[in-house]
Amino acid sequence: MTVDSQATRPPAISARAVTRRFPGVIANDKVSLDVMPGQIHGLLGENGSGKTTLCKMLTGLYRPDEGEILIDGKPVELRSPSDAFEYGIFMVQQHFSLIDSLTVAENLVLGWTPHSQMRFDRKQAEREVAEAAEKFNIQVDSSAYVWQLSVGERQRVEILRALYRGARILILDEPTTALVPQECDELFASMASLAGSDHSIIFISHKLREVMTCCDYVTVLRHGQRVGTVEMTEESRQPRRLAQLMVGREVVLERKTATTARDQGDAVLELAGVSAANDFGRLRVNDVSLSVHAGEIVGIAGVAGNGQVELAEAISGLRRRTAGEITVGGKTVRNHDPRSAIRAGLAYIPEDRLGVGLAPGLTITDNIMLKSFGGKAYSKGPFLSHRKARARTDELLERFGVKGKADDLVRELSGGNAQKVLLARELSDEPAALVIASPTRGLDVAAIESVRELLVKVAADGAGILLISEDLDEVLDLSDRIAVMYEGKIMGVLDREGAELDELGMLMAGIEVAA
Amino acid sequence: MNNGLVITLITSGIVYGTPLVLAGLGELLTERSGVLNLGLEGMMLMGAVCAFAVSQNLGGPSWLALVVALIAAIVAGTLMSLIHAFVTITLRANQVVSGLALTIFGGAVGLSSYLAGVWHLGGTPGRHRFGPIDVFGLGNLPIVGPIFFHQDVIVYLTVVLVACAAWYLHHTRIGLHLRAVGENPHAADSMGVNVTRYRYVHTLVGGALAGVGGAYFSLAITPSWTNGLTTGAGWIALGLVIFAFWRPGLLLIGGYLFGLITGLGFNLQAHGVTLPPEVFSALPYFVAIVALVLVSSVWGKRRLAAPAALAQPYAREER
Numbered sequence: 001m002t003v004d005s006q007a008t009r010p011p012a013i014s015a016r017a018v019t020r021r022f023p024g025v026i027a028n029d030k031v032s033l034d035v036m037p038g039q040i041h042g043l044l045g046e047n048g049s050g051k052t053t054l055c056k057m058l059t060g061l062y063r064p065d066e067g068e069i070l071i072d073g074k075p076v077e078l079r080s081p082s083d084a085f086e087y088g089i090f091m092v093q094q095h096f097s098l099i100d101s102l103t104v105a106e107n108l109v110l111g112w113t114p115h116s117q118m119r120f121d122r123k124q125a126e127r128e129v130a131e132a133a134e135k136f137n138i139q140v141d142s143s144a145y146v147w148q149l150s151v152g153e154r155q156r157v158e159i160l161r162a163l164y165r166g167a168r169i170l171i172l173d174e175p176t177t178a179l180v181p182q183e184c185d186e187l188f189a190s191m192a193s194l195a196g197s198d199h200s201i202i203f204i205s206h207k208l209r210e211v212m213t214c215c216d217y218v219t220v221l222r223h224g225q226r227v228g229t230v231e232m233t234e235e236s237r238q239p240r241r242l243a244q245l246m247v248g249r250e251v252v253l254e255r256k257t258a259t260t261a262r263d264q265g266d267a268v269l270e271l272a273g274v275s276a277a278n279d280f281g282r283l284r285v286n287d288v289s290l291s292v293h294a295g296e297i298v299g300i301a302g303v304a305g306n307g308q309v310e311l312a313e314a315i316s317g318l319r320r321r322t323a324g325e326i327t328v329g330g331k332t333v334r335n336h337d338p339r340s341a342i343r344a345g346l347a348y349i350p351e352d353r354l355g356v357g358l359a360p361g362l363t364i365t366d367n368i369m370l371k372s373f374g375g376k377a378y379s380k381g382p383f384l385s386h387r388k389a390r391a392r393t394d395e396l397l398e399r400f401g402v403k404g405k406a407d408d409l410v411r412e413l414s415g416g417n418a419q420k421v422l423l424a425r426e427l428s429d430e431p432a433a434l435v436i437a438s439p440t441r442g443l444d445v446a447a448i449e450s451v452r453e454l455l456v457k458v459a460a461d462g463a464g465i466l467l468i469s470e471d472l473d474e475v476l477d478l479s480d481r482i483a484v485m486y487e488g489k490i491m492g493v494l495d496r497e498g499a500e501l502d503e504l505g506m507l508m509a510g511i512e513v514a515a
Numbered sequence: 516m517n518n519g520l521v522i523t524l525i526t527s528g529i530v531y532g533t534p535l536v537l538a539g540l541g542e543l544l545t546e547r548s549g550v551l552n553l554g555l556e557g558m559m560l561m562g563a564v565c566a567f568a569v570s571q572n573l574g575g576p577s578w579l580a581l582v583v584a585l586i587a588a589i590v591a592g593t594l595m596s597l598i599h600a601f602v603t604i605t606l607r608a609n610q611v612v613s614g615l616a617l618t619i620f621g622g623a624v625g626l627s628s629y630l631a632g633v634w635h636l637g638g639t640p641g642r643h644r645f646g647p648i649d650v651f652g653l654g655n656l657p658i659v660g661p662i663f664f665h666q667d668v669i670v671y672l673t674v675v676l677v678a679c680a681a682w683y684l685h686h687t688r689i690g691l692h693l694r695a696v697g698e699n700p701h702a703a704d705s706m707g708v709n710v711t712r713y714r715y716v717h718t719l720v721g722g723a724l725a726g727v728g729g730a731y732f733s734l735a736i737t738p739s740w741t742n743g744l745t746t747g748a749g750w751i752a753l754g755l756v757i758f759a760f761w762r763p764g765l766l767l768i769g770g771y772l773f774g775l776i777t778g779l780g781f782n783l784q785a786h787g788v789t790l791p792p793e794v795f796s797a798l799p800y801f802v803a804i805v806a807l808v809l810v811s812s813v814w815g816k817r818r819l820a821a822p823a824a825l826a827q828p829y830a831r832e833e834r
Contacts, residue, residue, distance in 0.1 A: 061705065061831065082707030097702035099695050101823070109688075110695050111706030120688045 010073030012037045012200040013058060013089065013169050018067030020053055027053040029224045030067065033202075035169070035217075040191055040201045042215035042232075044208070046445055050224040051204045055171045058202070059091040060084040082111070088168035092158040092175060100147040104140055105129040108161045132164040138190065151178040151305070155187070163194075170194065171202040176210055177470070178304050181505030188214040207473075265294030266330075268464035269315070269346070269433035274324030275488075276307075276314040284310040286488035287323070292433060292464035297455065298493075299479030300468040303508055307488035308468045309351065312437045315466070316348035317341040329432035342371065345432035349422055349439065351468075353415075357422045360411035364402070365393040367410050368425050392428075400424040401450065416447025423451070427458060434458065437468040452478060472504065486510040518658070524775065524782055525662050530736060532774025533673050534559070534728040534745070538752035539759070539766050540673075540680055541724025545596075546756060547684065548717040549697040549824040550603060551610045554617025555725050556749025558595040560627035562588035562726025567733035567740050568634045570643045577643045584643070585730055592726020593719050595621055600718040604711060607828035623743030631740050641738030645669055645731075667735055669727075674767065676724075681763040693717065697822030700829040710829050725749070747796070754803025757810060761821060773799040 011034040020028040028050045035041040043051045056062040058069060060078035068075045071087045078084050084091075098107050105125040129142035138160045140153060149157065155175060162170055172191075176184045191201055191214055205211050211218050212232065220227040269292040276285040284307040292298045302308055313319035315326060317338035326333045328344035341348070350356040358367050369378045369389050378389045393406040402420045404413055410421060419439065426434065439455065440448040455478060459465050469475050475482055482499055484491045484507035491507040538555050545552050552558075566588035573580035595617060602613045621627055631637060645667040647654070654665035684690040695703040696713045704710045732744050751773055758773075759766035780795030810820060 059705075080707065081705045085707060091705070093705070097699070097705045099698045099702050101698050101820075102691075102695065106691060110691060111703065111708040118687055118689075120686055120691050 009037060011035055011070070012039075012072065013202075014070045014073075015054065015058065015064075016068050016070065018054070018057055018064040018069065020057060020062055020064050026224050028057070028064070031221065031224070031226045032067075033219055033226070033229075035200045035202055037168075037200055038195050038198045039217060040195050040203055040215045042211040042218035043202055043204045043221065044206065044211050044218050045221035046206055049221040051206075051221055052173060053224075054221070055091055055173060055202065055204060058084070058169075058171060059089055085165060088166055089171070090162035090165065090167035090169070091171040091173060092155065092162065093173055098146045098154055098157060101145065103143055103145050104149075104157050105142045107146060107157065108132075108142075108164055129160075129164065133160055136160060136163045137193075138163075151303070152180075152183045152186075155179070159190070163199075167199070169200045169202070171204070173204045174206070175203070176205070176207070180303050180509040181501070182509050184210070265296060265462070265464070267291040267327075268294050268329050269435075269466060270325075270327045271315070272325045272327075274311070274314055274321050274326060276310050276319050276321045278310055283322070284488050285314055285321075288485075288488075288490050289324075290466075290483055290490060290493070292466050294432075294462050294464050295459055296481070297459050297465045297467055297479050299475035299482045300466065300485050301472055301475045301482055301504060301508060302470070302485035304470050306485050308470075308485055309437065310488075311485070312348070312350065312435055312466075312468055315341070315435050316346065316350075345429075347426035347429070347431035347434045349419075349426055349434070349436040351437035351441065353418055353422055354410070358410050358418060361409065363407050363409055364397065364404055364413075364421055365389050365406045367421060368393045368396060368428070371425055372429065396424040396428055397421075400427075400454070414444075414447070416443045416451065419443060419447070419451055420454075423454060427463075431463060433464045433466070435466045435468070438470065439467070440469075440471070440474060472501075472508075484508055520782065520786070522658060522661055524778055526666070527778035527782065528771055528775030529662070529666060529670060530774065531777040532771040533670050534731040534736070534748055535752045535755055535773050536673050536677065536767055536770035537669075537728035537731065538725045538749060539755040539770055540677055540763060541592075541721035541728070542752060542756050543759065543761055543763060543766055544680065544693075544717045544724075545721030546825055547693055547697045547761060547822055548714045549700060549822055549827060549829070550600070550714050550718050550721075551614060551826040552596065552599050552617070552718060552721055553611060553614025553753065554595065554599055554621065554749075555614075555752050556745060556747065557618035557621025557625065557627075558592045558722050558725035559729030559732075559745045559749045559752075560623065560625075560743070561591040561595050561621040562729030563733040563744050564627040564630050564634075564636065564729075564740065565591035565726075566730035567636055567641065568630070570641065570734060571634075571636065571639065573643070580643045581645060581734060584734060585727060588726040588730035589723045590726070592722040592724070592729070594722075596718050596722020596725070599722070600715050603828065604714045604718065607830060610826045610828070618749065628742040631742060636740040637742070639739065641734065643734070644738040645735040669731055669735060677763045677767045684763065694822075697824055700824050700827075701831075704829075704831060710831075714829070725752075728752070751799045751803075754800055754806070757821075758803050758806040760806070760810065773802070776802075 014034040015032055017030040017032055018028055019026065019030055031050065031054055033054065045051045053062065057064050060081045060083045063079065069078060070076065076087060105122065108129050109125045126142045133140050133142065138156050140157050140160055146154065175187060179187065195201060203211065203215055215232055217229060217231055219229040271288055271290045274285060274288045275283060278284040288311060290298065300308055310319055314321045317333065317336060317340060320336040328341060328346045331344040333344050334340040354360045359370065373379065373384060377392050379385055380388065390406050397404065397406065400420045400423060402417050402424065404417055410418055413421065440451050443451065455465060467475065467478055476496065476499065479496055481493055481495055483493045484504060486508060487510060491510065538559055542552060542555055566584040569587040570580050570584035573583060599613050599617055602608045603610045619625055647665045647667050650664040654660045656664065684694065692703065692708045693713055696708060696710050700710045729745055733740060737744065755766060755769050755773055758769045776795055776798045780792050783790060784792060
């Protein structure tokens with residue numbers, strides 16, 4: 001189903017059967033796409049389905065191995081991003097490609113010479129950028145340094161940069177990841193107004209709800225192949241249908257067991273007035289009090305960078321707390337002392353699995369042993385017993401369903417298997433409480449499901465879980481209670497029943513809600 | 516201390532500081548593009564030996580011989596840095612390893628000493644040297660005369676180069692692109708800046724300036740050859756770049772300060788003060804360590820930080 005037939009004008013940009021291979025993977029397999037002028041075209045797919053690869057080909061960052069790209073119906077060869085600029089194609093990356101130590105204006109004129117002059121006049125650049133901002137009705141401070149801006153502001157700068165350079169075709173790669181719901185609405189509004197002025201927009205997302213809200217057409221990719229293109233009419237705005245296209249089967253990501261234990265369980269993790277600062281000495285966790293009971297999952301929702309990481313590190317003992325007390329299973333945990341937290345029965349799974357949680361260059365067995373190599377399970381007298389460690393590892397691998405052998409290097413595992421190895425290590429001592437950050441980031445749908453099931457099971461077995469995630473859906477699906485964090489403070493704690501998305505959104509944006 | 520000693524100290528501080536500023540300025544530009552070149556010492560020695568060899572074998576007017584010798588130093592330094600550029604930018608090898616290898620390769624127990632032996636450079640006084648010139652006839656003014664108006668031409672050239680570099684970094688588009696490449700090559704690339712070209716050019720410029728800095732030793736400071744002539748100036752220049760927080764203006768001031776410390780050592784010895792000379796040779800490194808502490812402090816991280824992509828190879832298709 002393509003859209004060619006409905007218009008007399010050729011598509012602003014199209015891809016014809018493009019293929020791109022990477023060692024061991026076909027990232028894009030004969031993918032076709034047509035985007036008309038003034039159209040908002042959604043590109044939907046799971047992580048690793050090839051959305052980003054396709055867009056990198058449309059912007060000249062990668063070159064297709066096969067197939068061709070057409071602009072206004074004419075085949076073009078895009079050898080580099082500057083070739084793509086020439087045709088007015090611009091991509092707003094998932095990780096913003098702004099340079100922190102430069103000002104907004106400097107970033108905007110970078111690599112682009114409107115007057116092809118040697119001299120760079122900062123004041124003049126700032127004036128021009130301010131004018132452009134006014135013209136496109138995008139609010140930014142052209143003389144501010146990028147490091148001073150919030151995530152939403154940075155995104156506006158990226159979009160303004162594209163328009164300032166005369167972009168006709170905008171590619172937005174997962175633009176809503178770091179935005180609160182209200183900021184998303186603003187983004188959708190400006191997308192609509194740009195489409196009204198004949199700009200074409202390719203909107204990459206793996207979130208059905210967003211794609212259904214803002215797109216005219218949606219193309220679904222799966223495992224590098226195009227599954228279909230759907231026009232968004234009233235009838236077709238059905239999440240179920242798109243979800244099926246995306247995953248290729250029915251997905252159930254709902255929590256299967258409702259906990260009943262919450263009120264009976266003892267508090268296994270208690271925070272009383274915990275504060276902590278970031279690496280630059282700025283207060284990022286501000287007087288947080290919270291308790292997690294046995295058998296309960298408490299979710300921490302919030303936009304990235306509101307102190308969640310620092311909170312997790314403070315609890316695990318990796319970061320010094322400036323105030324407050326933490327008890328795990330009734331035992332007080334010493335400040336800035338991970339070993340004390342572990343002894344008290346705390347398990348910690350950091351967001352950065354390979355960087356912080358595991359040693360990627362070591363085998364699975366070595367990683368499993370890391371936390372308690374001194375224990376009887378892995379040693380014989382003062383020496384390590386590799387035979388015992390191997391046996392223990394094999395048992396854990398089987399129990400946690402890891403696809404891998406004890407001698408495999410962790411580096412070679414898929415994201416899902418690496419996460420399961422980490423879970424196996426942390427849960428093997430049957431901890432009283434588990435702190436886990438972004439447990440499913442970067443995993444494929446099957447792995448996400450099994451990790452979530454595992455978490456539910458761990459809670460059902462009597463551990464208390466503090467779940468920190470930027471994925472609001474994940475927090476909603478898994479948590480019994482949801483605490484919303486904003487600028488280091490807990491804005492409110494809601495029960496899952498009766499938690500309204502609007503209310504959560506307001507709390508995430510730092511707006512107090514009358515209880 | 517009397518006036519005469521102070522003037523001598525400052526004058527010699529400028530002389531000893533000049534090669535540090537030259538090599539440091541090259542390294543500053545290289546590092547601003549995200550390439551760390553620890554091969555300064557090796558490149559300086561290669562510049563020194565090639566310049567000296569050429570000047571010893573040229574008759575004719577001194578100025579001509581010296582210009583040709585400088586060109587030889589530039590070529591030698593550039594070729595050395597080309598090795599580093601190819602290995603680290605094209606092959607994306609570890610910059611620290613490659614730079615260290617370059618210093619050992621060109622250094623006191625390496626190619627520079629070998630060439631000096633083959634060319635029989637040791638033990639003979641230089642035929643040509645950069646001598647002080649009297650600028651606008653102001654050299655005889657009291658105090659400021661000897662300090663500002665009675666130096667050699669390289670000293671003045673160095674100041675001009677620093678001013679040009681400062682302007683280049685902050686007031687030209689190419690300079691803006693250079694800073695972007697050193698801060699975030701991925702972003703710069705996606706903005707259509709040719710990262711590879713910027714890195715190559717500035718690594719080569721760094722090599723050329725290091726070569727000139729080395730030649731200043733063999734053509735102006737000592738005019739003669741001994742193996743390992745630069746006595747660690749390349750390392751001090753590396754510290755100087757940190758001390759200057761990657762800013763040309765501060766680099767000039769810091770270079771003269773380091774030069775002053777070096778000169779102080781020699782001059783105090785001549786005046787019978789019996790502090791061990793090692794104290795003075797160690798001082799610049801100590802100052803560089805203090806600067807490093809500042810750079811990594813809370814306050815420094817934001818305002819004075821090193822180029823964010825320093826020493827990181829860049830590959831476009833890395834996923």
